[in-house]
Amino acid sequence: MDVLAPLMIPENADVDTYIYVQGGHFLPKVKPYVPKLKAAKGGELLKMGTKFRDRYYIQGLIGRGGYGQIYYGIDTRSYEEIAIKTEPTRRRGCSSRRMFLEQRVLYRLQGRPHVPTMLASGHTEKINFIMMQLLSVNVGDLKKQSPVKRLSRTTTARIILQGVAALRDVHSAGFLHRDVKPANMCFGITQFSRHVLKLVDYGLVRRYKNADGTIRKPRTRPGFRGTLRYVSVRVHDRMEQCPADDLVSMVYSGVECLLVDLPWKLYPSDEYRRSKLEFQSSDSPYLALTGVEYCEFSRAVFSLNLGEEPDYGALQALLTEMVGDKLMTDAYDWEENYRECIETSPCNDANFAINMF
Numbered sequence: 001m002d003v004l005a006p007l008m009i010p011e012n013a014d015v016d017t018y019i020y021v022q023g024g025h026f027l028p029k030v031k032p033y034v035p036k037l038k039a040a041k042g043g044e045l046l047k048m049g050t051k052f053r054d055r056y057y058i059q060g061l062i063g064r065g066g067y068g069q070i071y072y073g074i075d076t077r078s079y080e081e082i083a084i085k086t087e088p089t090r091r092r093g094c095s096s097r098r099m100f101l102e103q104r105v106l107y108r109l110q111g112r113p114h115v116p117t118m119l120a121s122g123h124t125e126k127i128n129f130i131m132m133q134l135l136s137v138n139v140g141d142l143k144k145q146s147p148v149k150r151l152s153r154t155t156t157a158r159i160i161l162q163g164v165a166a167l168r169d170v171h172s173a174g175f176l177h178r179d180v181k182p183a184n185m186c187f188g189i190t191q192f193s194r195h196v197l198k199l200v201d202y203g204l205v206r207r208y209k210n211a212d213g214t215i216r217k218p219r220t221r222p223g224f225r226g227t228l229r230y231v232s233v234r235v236h237d238r239m240e241q242c243p244a245d246d247l248v249s250m251v252y253s254g255v256e257c258l259l260v261d262l263p264w265k266l267y268p269s270d271e272y273r274r275s276k277l278e279f280q281s282s283d284s285p286y287l288a289l290t291g292v293e294y295c296e297f298s299r300a301v302f303s304l305n306l307g308e309e310p311d312y313g314a315l316q317a318l319l320t321e322m323v324g325d326k327l328m329t330d331a332y333d334w335e336e337n338y339r340e341c342i343e344t345s346p347c348n349d350a351n352f353a354i355n356m357f
């Protein structure tokens with residue numbers, strides 16, 4: 001079946017800005033994606049300019065996480081650009097198991113639209129590695145690149161809508177992500193994937209359902225897993241995590257995109273729990289700043305019944321008005337020089353200033 005609606009090239013348009021796809025269809029050309037690379041500062045697990053496994057040419061370093069490093073490479077057989085996630089096989093004298101888990105979970109989730117494609121995985125004497133499809137700069141960095149350090153309502157709503165869909169897929173496979181945050185959300189980089197959100201980093205995943213679909217017995221005091229700024233109050237209280245906790249982190253991620261920072265960022269970390277509780281209270285002025293629709297969505301997530309499967313569709317429906325007349329395939333803020341967030345900056349609004357200070 002032909003899935004592309006014919007696109008009329010606008011009159012007077014520069015024909016060079018369109019590409020011919022198939023049977024009379026044209027699509028706007030997209031600038032090729034060039035990843036921002038970090039300078040080497042020693043301790044790299046792969047050497048730049050060398051060929052890994054006699055096949056993958058290492059072009060540079062995309063990022064350093066708490067556990068490993070992500071490299072930009074070229075597959076010299078297919079000429080495809082790829083991302084290579086690496087971690088040392090041994091950490092503090094023990095063998096690292098994080099990437100084995102991530103590889104197993106990624107394998108199980110292949111084919112889901114919001115999960116990066118895994119191309120290969122394995123280990124050498126020194127490193128464990130996963131080769132993945134190359135993705136864009138993460139949403140946290142896209143927000144930092146905005147001149148007003150925030151994203152527009154329509155872009156944020158579309159990110160969170162897709163984020164909820166991503167969590168539905170992870171949860172329905174019986175897993176919790178446990179590290180939802182803007183830095184773990186990227187977009188595709190091709191003509192067809194550049195508006196598709198991908199959830200990355202499955203290193204903290206935990207299975208919460210048994211093979212028969214029943215919920216695993218909760219532990220009395222599980223260890224802390226997640227990123228302190230984004231975890232729910234229940235995680236501060238060391239309760240066993242459930243799908244609602246991933247969704248709370250998704251809510252906080254959206255709040256950060258909309259309001260520059262999360263309110264607790266101003267406090268020392270031992271005040272985060274109190275500040276999160278205050279934020280979730282019914283008269284929170286800070287939550288009100290996110291707007292009626294996002295407020296309603298957040299409240300629906302905060303009041304989820306922990307024993308029940310969340311109704312992901314109903315949660316998404318609460319955000320549809322916030323998307324306005326934008327399509328999921330329309331340009332996002334970074335594709336139009338952050339025009340919409342500059343024009344709608346709440347800093348120009350007197351009420352915003354009164355509520356903030």
Ligand SMILES: Nc1ncnc2c1ncn2[C@@H]1O[C@H](COP(=O)(O)OP(=O)(O)OP(=O)(O)O)[C@@H](O)[C@H]1O
Binds near residue numbers: 064179203
């Ligand atoms: N496939 C990919 N393509 C491009 N960039 C990626 C890809 N996967 C991850 N990244 C980038 O690398 C960063 C770190 O990735 P990831 O979170 O998987 O590593 P990590 O070592 O587990 O990090 P942390 O310990 O901080 O959670 C991400 O924030 C993202 O910007």
